[in-house]
């Protein structure tokens with residue numbers, strides 16, 4: 001018998017899924033959708049609803065950790081049976097994109113002459129897991145994109161198909177899980193990896209903590225909200241530290257030192273952990289550009305000749321697997337917070353961003369962030385070297401960084417010189433203890449040349465200059481032009497003042 005014809009056992013994996021209605025609170029500032037609709041495992045429905053209602057009833061409504069898009073998993077070769085039910089007074093369904101099924105029974109839609117496979121009560125769907133990847137499911141019982149529909153209120157989820165024989169464990173407890181955005185994936189022969197499901201969705205129907213349409217504090221105009229996995233961190237809630245509205249640059253507005261962590265779920269890993277992001281566009285309105293800092297992946301994850309990218313456009317209902325090259329922290333094993341966001345800046349501004357936090361020391365559940373928030377445990381992947389324990393000199397990221405919660409974050413040490421060539425920011429003893437062995441300005445916590453193929457260092461001394469810059473012969477100008485100049489250029493023109501004079505008089 002040919003190898004491909006050998007019979008293999010067909011495994012049936014069954015999920016009981018319910019659609020429920022509940023308020024979804026998108027952040028600690030109380031932004032919420034009072035009419036949220038989500039899929040949950042039926043056995044979790046009461047607990048999730050009760051916790052959500054309790055947190056919603058607080059003076060400022062608070063998010064409920066259990067309220068996240070439903071992510072279930074299967075192995076290649078599985079037959080997936082979904083018992084779907086709900087008690088809402090409408091026709092709803094589960095329609096999966098990209099998996100095989102019989103359209104007469106399991107389409108989750110009411111289309112043409114096919115049988116209607118939406119339901120007002122209960123129905124069973126059968127899907128076939130033929131290939132590895134991430135597949136969106138959503139409601140096709142009500143396809144309207146308006147606030148009367150279901151999608152904008154959150155009725156979507158995903159199924160991730162893993163390799164045959166793979167298992168999925170909780171990153172915090174190490175136990176097998178039935179559902180969850182994040183999982184550690186183990187396989188008998190393949191390396192373990194961190195798996196992160198990330199849902200983009202947009203144009204949400206959001207009220208502020210008082211039940212009003214959120215407004216932009218700078219303009220007074222209505223402010224839209226975009227989300228990641230039923231959470232959002234709009235800049236409208238991160239008010240400037242002072243009365244000066246200009247005092248809200250990115251170093252402040254996106255800093256956890258000032259405001260605490262953003263609301264969308266934070267990805268977590270130890271430096272070097274193999275990692276896959278399962279990116280899902282759950283919405284039905286707009287295309288977004290997922291951009292992850294400091295890391296790259298191949299456009300086609302299974303093709304070693306495929307283009308290396310760090311951003312990808314994702315349209316409604318699309319899904320991608322981002323197999324991160326070199327794992328968490330990339331080739332340099334960088335620890336710290338890495339931002340990812342929609343690169344369309346209005347969406348970024350309206351809440352579509354969060355962090356990937358990469359730790360250097362073992363997090364056993366006893367640690368705390370500078371704002372007092374407990375750090376949940378993160379079990380090391382079992383096939384990797386265990387991260388070192390913390391000690392007094394190595395309290396783990398971010399607790400070796402010089403900073404105070406609620407205050408503007410400091411510039412990194414050794415990064416800026418004054419006009420006499422002296423450092424403006426000297427490192428603390430604790431920072432010094434956590435630098436890499438061959439640290440240098442700009443590469444304090446990560447070796448930027450880990451292969452050590454070349455240690456010849458060329459130093460560029462760069463000045464930031466402000467001067468009036470004239471753009472054309474009609475006199476169009478920027479009175480506060482700011483640009484970089486090599487120090488040797490300044491010297492060649494007789495120093496800073498002489499250089500500025502030449503720029504402003506049009507001689508340069």
Ligand SMILES: [Cu+2]
Nearest residue numbers: 288342344347
């Ligand atoms: Cu966007």
